[in-house]
Amino acid sequence: MSFRKRNIGLSPGVDRNAVPNATSQPAAPETTPGIRPSPDDGRPTTSTGTRSLDNLLAGHAGLPMGKILLVEENGTTDFAGALLRYYAAEGVIQEQKVHVVGVPEQWGRSLPGLIGSAESLDEKRSDRRKDDRMKIAWRYERLGEFGAVAGSRGAPTNPGEQDAAAKEAPAFCHAFDLTKRLTHPSITNMSFIPVxxxxxxxxxxxxxxLQTAITSSAANTIHRIVIPSLLNPTIYPPNASQPEHVLQFFHALKALMSAHNTRVTAMITVPLSLYPRSSGLVRWIELLSDGVIELCPFPHSADAMATSGAATSQEEPPQGMLKTHRLPVLHERGGGSDQNVGQDWAFVLSRRRFEIKPFSLPPAEGDTEAQEASAPGGMPKKSDLEF
Amino acid sequence: MPSQPPLPPLLAPYVSNLPDSSLTLVSSILGATSNWLILRFLHAALSSPSPNAAFGSDELHNGTKKKVVLVSFMRSYEFWRTEAKRLGLDLARLAEKQQFAFIDGLSELFYAPQPTATSPSISPAGLGSSPRTTLPMRSPPGAVPGRSPQPAGPTATGARGNATSKQAEPGIAKKLHFSGRGLASLDALEKDISSVIEQQKSSMEDGDELLLIIDQPDLLLAATGPSMGIGATEMSEWITALQQHAHATVLTLATDAPLIHNASTSGGLATPIETEHAALVIGLAHRARSVMQLRTLDTGAAKDVSGVLRISRGGGLNASEESLEEREALYFIQRDGGVKVFGRGES
Incomplete structure (x- = not known):
C-alpha cells in the first residue's frame, strides 16, 4: 500500500518541472517521445543520440529545440560523421522526421543499429566492471563513475527526477552499434534532400x-535537420562556398529554427581541413550557429602515445581532443558559469559508444610522447584565445 | 550579495544617458556574445527610473522619456522578450506604449516564405500572414522618409497599432526583407527602419530621446558582400543615415580575430569578407564615442568569470567637451541572468 502511494507521489515531481516550462515558453507536449524539459531551465530538449555529448551541452542534458549544433572536424577522419549518424539514428528511433541534406539514400541505410537505451548500456558496462574488480568499498564504487562521464551534472544533482523519468518515459537517448545496421519501421520516413x-x-x-516539409507537417511533429560535411566539394558545387550563398543559407536556417523553436533541431558538420577556422567565412558560420564543437583527432601514428594516454589500463585510450567553442543557450546569454566550459575534453569512439571525457595527461613515463602528440591540438587553442 | 541589481553600478555610467548623436560600439566574439550588454542598454533606457535612479550619473535626465528601436539581425523577438523579462522589462507592454519597437532582421531577411496556400499552416507557429498585412502599410511613410512625419504620423501609427495588434505578431513592428542588390537594397532597408523610427518619434514630446540599437549589422555585409554591390563604405554610409534619425546609436559588431586580423596580416590571402569586415569595424570604431569590447579571458576559461569588458574612447569622442573614463573589468553572467561587473582581483 505504502509503496503504491509513494509511486503516485513521484509524478507531481515531474509535473513541477513542467510548470516553468509552460509559463516561460511554449513547450512540446509532454507525451512527445524523445523530448524532455531541460533540468537547467525547463526548455524542451532532445537527445543528440550520444549521451556524453548531451551531457556536455551546458547543463541542458540534450540539444535544446530550435538550436543549430555545428560539429567541426580536423583531418580526414570521420568522427563527426559518426556523431551525425547517431543523431540521425536517434531521430529515427524517436519517430521524428529526419531530413538529410546532400547525401544519397545509402547514407540512411548505413545508420548504426540499435542496442537499447543508453542507460541500459551504462548499466551493463558497470556490471561488467564490477565483475572484474575487487569488492572493496562497494558503496563508493559509483562515485568514480559519475566523474568519468563527461559533466553528468544532471544525473547526480537530481537523481530522483532521473529515476522517475526512466520509469515513466521511454528512453531519451539510445545506444547504437556502429557495426550493425539500423532497422526500424520509420527509417523509410527519412527524407533526403539532394543538392x-x-x-x-x-x-x-x-x-x-525544409520549409514546406516543416510547415506542412502536423504541429506535434519533431524535425531533425542533418547536414553532413557542409561545403564539401564532392557534394556542393563550387559557388556554394561563396559567403553570400552559404551565409544567407545559415541565416535563413536560423530564422527557420527560431520560427519553429519547439519543433526543429539541426546538426551540421564542416570539414575544417578544407575550410579552416582562421578564415572569416567559417567564423561567420560559427557565429550563426548556436553551438560549436571542434574535434581534433590525434594523428594516427600516435598509437603508442594513445595507449599511455589512458589514465588506467581499463580505460580506452583517447582518439582525439574535443573543444567546445560555443554552447547553445549559454553563450547566447553571455557565456560563463558552466563547469564544462574551458575544460580539455578527449573523445573515444568505440563500436558501441562515442564517449567524451575529461582529458588528462598520462602518467610521467608517457609524458613527452603525449605532449608531442597533443601539440597539433594544443597550438590552435592558444591562438584562439588571443584576441 | 543576495541579488544583483539589473544594472551593475560599474556599468551604469556607460550605458545610460548617452549624449546626443553619439555612436557606441559593442564588439563581441564567438565565446563572448553581446546580448547581455544590449539588454543592459535596454534596461537603462526603458526601466522606470525609481529604483535605479541613484546609479544614473545625471539626475536631470530622469525626467526625459526614452524610446528604443531595436533592430536585430541575429536573434528573434522571442529571445529578446524572454531575456528582457528576466530583467523585469516587459517588452510587449512597452511596445504597446510605443516606448519600444522591435524590427526583425532575422526571420524573413533573405528568404521569406511565399504567401501561398501554405501560409495558413504557418500561422500557428508564429509566422502569420504579417508580410502581406504590413507591406501595404509600409509604403506611405516609406515613400517620404523623415520628411513629413507630422502629417503622416498619427494616421500611420493608428493604422499600424491596429495592424500589429490584430494580425501580425505582437511586438514586432516590422520584418526586414532584403531584395535586389547594391545600394538600392540597402536604401529599402533604411526606409523600413526609418519609417518605424518616425512612427515612434511622432508620439514623442520635446526632450524625449530615441535610442537606436542595431544588433550585428555586420551580418548584412558578410551575407552580401562586394559581389552583391555592398561593401564597407556602403554599409557605413547606411549606418550614418540611420544615425541621423536617432538621438544616440548603439551597434554590436563581431570582432573575432579572423575577421579583423586576416585583412592586415596575411597579405594577399585575405578574402573580401575579411577585408570589408575589418574596414567596416575599424572605420566605425574611429567614428564611435566609445567602444565596449567583450572578449574571453586571455588565460583560458574560469568558473566565475565569463569574460572581459574593456571600455575605451572611440575616435569620435570630443575630448575637449566630455571625458570618458577608460577601464577594463571582468564580468560574470549568472545562471539566473544577473550580471556582475567587477575589477580584476575584486569579486
Missing amino acids: MPSKESPFPAILKR
Missing part, C-alpha cells in the same frame, strides 16, 4: 523543401 548544382546558389531549393 542541385545550379548557376545560382543551391541553397534556396534546400530551404524551400
Whole structure:
C-alpha cells in the first residue's frame, strides 16, 4: 500500500518541472517521445543520440529545440560523421522526421543499429566492471563513475527526477552499434534532400523543401535537420562556398529554427581541413550557429602515445581532443558559469559508444610522447584565445 | 550579495544617458556574445527610473522619456522578450506604449516564405500572414522618409497599432526583407527602419530621446558582400543615415580575430569578407564615442568569470567637451541572468 502511494507521489515531481516550462515558453507536449524539459531551465530538449555529448551541452542534458549544433572536424577522419549518424539514428528511433541534406539514400541505410537505451548500456558496462574488480568499498564504487562521464551534472544533482523519468518515459537517448545496421519501421520516413548544382546558389531549393516539409507537417511533429560535411566539394558545387550563398543559407536556417523553436533541431558538420577556422567565412558560420564543437583527432601514428594516454589500463585510450567553442543557450546569454566550459575534453569512439571525457595527461613515463602528440591540438587553442 | 541589481553600478555610467548623436560600439566574439550588454542598454533606457535612479550619473535626465528601436539581425523577438523579462522589462507592454519597437532582421531577411496556400499552416507557429498585412502599410511613410512625419504620423501609427495588434505578431513592428542588390537594397532597408523610427518619434514630446540599437549589422555585409554591390563604405554610409534619425546609436559588431586580423596580416590571402569586415569595424570604431569590447579571458576559461569588458574612447569622442573614463573589468553572467561587473582581483 505504502509503496503504491509513494509511486503516485513521484509524478507531481515531474509535473513541477513542467510548470516553468509552460509559463516561460511554449513547450512540446509532454507525451512527445524523445523530448524532455531541460533540468537547467525547463526548455524542451532532445537527445543528440550520444549521451556524453548531451551531457556536455551546458547543463541542458540534450540539444535544446530550435538550436543549430555545428560539429567541426580536423583531418580526414570521420568522427563527426559518426556523431551525425547517431543523431540521425536517434531521430529515427524517436519517430521524428529526419531530413538529410546532400547525401544519397545509402547514407540512411548505413545508420548504426540499435542496442537499447543508453542507460541500459551504462548499466551493463558497470556490471561488467564490477565483475572484474575487487569488492572493496562497494558503496563508493559509483562515485568514480559519475566523474568519468563527461559533466553528468544532471544525473547526480537530481537523481530522483532521473529515476522517475526512466520509469515513466521511454528512453531519451539510445545506444547504437556502429557495426550493425539500423532497422526500424520509420527509417523509410527519412527524407533526403539532394543538392542541385545550379548557376545560382543551391541553397534556396534546400530551404524551400525544409520549409514546406516543416510547415506542412502536423504541429506535434519533431524535425531533425542533418547536414553532413557542409561545403564539401564532392557534394556542393563550387559557388556554394561563396559567403553570400552559404551565409544567407545559415541565416535563413536560423530564422527557420527560431520560427519553429519547439519543433526543429539541426546538426551540421564542416570539414575544417578544407575550410579552416582562421578564415572569416567559417567564423561567420560559427557565429550563426548556436553551438560549436571542434574535434581534433590525434594523428594516427600516435598509437603508442594513445595507449599511455589512458589514465588506467581499463580505460580506452583517447582518439582525439574535443573543444567546445560555443554552447547553445549559454553563450547566447553571455557565456560563463558552466563547469564544462574551458575544460580539455578527449573523445573515444568505440563500436558501441562515442564517449567524451575529461582529458588528462598520462602518467610521467608517457609524458613527452603525449605532449608531442597533443601539440597539433594544443597550438590552435592558444591562438584562439588571443584576441 | 543576495541579488544583483539589473544594472551593475560599474556599468551604469556607460550605458545610460548617452549624449546626443553619439555612436557606441559593442564588439563581441564567438565565446563572448553581446546580448547581455544590449539588454543592459535596454534596461537603462526603458526601466522606470525609481529604483535605479541613484546609479544614473545625471539626475536631470530622469525626467526625459526614452524610446528604443531595436533592430536585430541575429536573434528573434522571442529571445529578446524572454531575456528582457528576466530583467523585469516587459517588452510587449512597452511596445504597446510605443516606448519600444522591435524590427526583425532575422526571420524573413533573405528568404521569406511565399504567401501561398501554405501560409495558413504557418500561422500557428508564429509566422502569420504579417508580410502581406504590413507591406501595404509600409509604403506611405516609406515613400517620404523623415520628411513629413507630422502629417503622416498619427494616421500611420493608428493604422499600424491596429495592424500589429490584430494580425501580425505582437511586438514586432516590422520584418526586414532584403531584395535586389547594391545600394538600392540597402536604401529599402533604411526606409523600413526609418519609417518605424518616425512612427515612434511622432508620439514623442520635446526632450524625449530615441535610442537606436542595431544588433550585428555586420551580418548584412558578410551575407552580401562586394559581389552583391555592398561593401564597407556602403554599409557605413547606411549606418550614418540611420544615425541621423536617432538621438544616440548603439551597434554590436563581431570582432573575432579572423575577421579583423586576416585583412592586415596575411597579405594577399585575405578574402573580401575579411577585408570589408575589418574596414567596416575599424572605420566605425574611429567614428564611435566609445567602444565596449567583450572578449574571453586571455588565460583560458574560469568558473566565475565569463569574460572581459574593456571600455575605451572611440575616435569620435570630443575630448575637449566630455571625458570618458577608460577601464577594463571582468564580468560574470549568472545562471539566473544577473550580471556582475567587477575589477580584476575584486569579486
